[in-house]
Amino acid sequence: xxxxxxxxxxxxxxxxxxxxxxxxxxxxxxxxxxxxxxxxxxxxxxxxxxxxxxxxxxxxxxxxxxxxxxxxxxxxxxxxxxxxxxxxxxxxxxxxxxxxxxxxxxxxxxxxxxxxxxxxxxxxxxxxxxxxxxxxxxxxxxxxxxxxxxxxxxxxxxxxxxxxxxxxxxxxxxxxxxxxxxxxxxxxxxxxxxxxxxxxxxxxxxxxxxxxxxxxxxxxxxxxxxxxxxxxxxxxxxxxxxxxxxxxxxxxxxxxxxxxxxxxxxxxxxxxxxxxxxxxxxxxxxxxxxxxxxxxxxxxxxxxxxxxxxxxxxxxxxxxxxxxxxxxxxxxxxx
Ligand code: P6P
Numbered sequence: 001x002x003x004x005x006x007x008x009x010x011x012x013x014x015x016x017x018x019x020x021x022x023x024x025x026x027x028x029x030x031x032x033x034x035x036x037x038x039x040x041x042x043x044x045x046x047x048x049x050x051x052x053x054x055x056x057x058x059x060x061x062x063x064x065x066x067x068x069x070x071x072x073x074x075x076x077x078x079x080x081x082x083x084x085x086x087x088x089x090x091x092x093x094x095x096x097x098x099x100x101x102x103x104x105x106x107x108x109x110x111x112x113x114x115x116x117x118x119x120x121x122x123x124x125x126x127x128x129x130x131x132x133x134x135x136x137x138x139x140x141x142x143x144x145x146x147x148x149x150x151x152x153x154x155x156x157x158x159x160x161x162x163x164x165x166x167x168x169x170x171x172x173x174x175x176x177x178x179x180x181x182x183x184x185x186x187x188x189x190x191x192x193x194x195x196x197x198x199x200x201x202x203x204x205x206x207x208x209x210x211x212x213x214x215x216x217x218x219x220x221x222x223x224x225x226x227x228x229x230x231x232x233x234x235x236x237x238x239x240x241x242x243x244x245x246x247x248x249x250x251x252x253x254x255x256x257x258x259x260x261x262x263x264x265x266x267x268x269x270x271x272x273x274x275x276x277x278x279x280x281x282x283x284x285x286x287x288x289x290x291x292x293x294x295x296x297x298x299x300x301x302x303x304x305x306x307x308x309x310x311x312x313x314x315x316x317x318x319x320x321x322x323x324x325x326x327x328x329x330x331x332x333x334x335x
Contacts, residue, residue: 118246
């Protein structure tokens with residue numbers, strides 16, 4: 001890419017030239033990007049800062065919180081609460097919503113995030129990331145409550161993630177395709193490095209936690225078994241497998257070179273629809289994937305059409321290269 005286009009310039013042009021984003025949403029996205037830069041700095045300290053290891057507490061999911069989970073959550077709350085663009089925030093790390101305090105003006109947007117996805121990888125120096133999703137509050141209603149957040153993923157007005165890996169890269173959609181911005185550490189700003197990202201419709205690479213195989217439902221077992229049979233099997237081609245155990249890293253690979261990611265329902269906890277969270281993991285990632293020409297279902301239904309009933313609702317996820325997702329979904333309907 002010849003000239004360097006900053007995230008700010010990209011957002012101004014999205015606002016001015018394509019009318020995609022109003023000024024308050026542009027401000028919100030710039031604030032989230034600045035918060036991700038701060039989180040990146042904290043992550044990069046590693047053992048040199050007091051950021052590694054567990055915080056000695058559990059989150060609403062019953063998962064042990066890492067120090068960086070809490071740091072990242074606080075960075076996002078403090079960066080976004082005063083700007084006047086938000087009514088409230090919701091986070092994987094907080095039981096209930098965080099309403100913007102009365103000392104600050106309230107806006108019309110709702111921000112949800114997983115402040116540090118994949119945090120089991122922090123202590124072993126493997127890529128992790130921040131996932132975020134933006135909705136709009138219903139017009140004209142005073143106040144804000146959890147029910148304002150319970151909107152289908154198709155209602156998102158912006159979604160993205162920041163992956164803290166060999167590069168710190170912000171990936172964003174406002175409904176006009178997917179753009180990627182790499183953090184220029186010398187300038188301290190995100191620079192446009194990819195736009196109009198497109199996922200190949202076919203792939204030879206799947207991502208799933210194979211240790212759960214005995215717990216999967218039949219359609220998933222059939223799909224993975226056929227991939228493992230390779231050339232000699234019904235697929236007629238060999239497959240490769242990747243599993244980072246960090247959704248941000250796996251989705252970034254799929255956006256970059258294709259692939260299919262599965263975190264399916266399994267029979268260990270049959271009452272749970274899946275492990276991943278709908279509002280701030282599956283929905284933002286699904287919109288990015290669809291905006292890049294891919295597909296995303298829960299095995300039966302388009303993720304973005306799911307009407308949530310709870311803030312921390314869980315869901316099964318099959319996302320990535322369109323033809324593979326359609327195949328897995330077809331197997332679920334007995335085809
Ligand atoms: P497992 C991370 O905890 C996460 O929510 C996703 O980022 C990741 O894809 C998945 O869980 C990993 O789960 O069971 O393989 O550790």
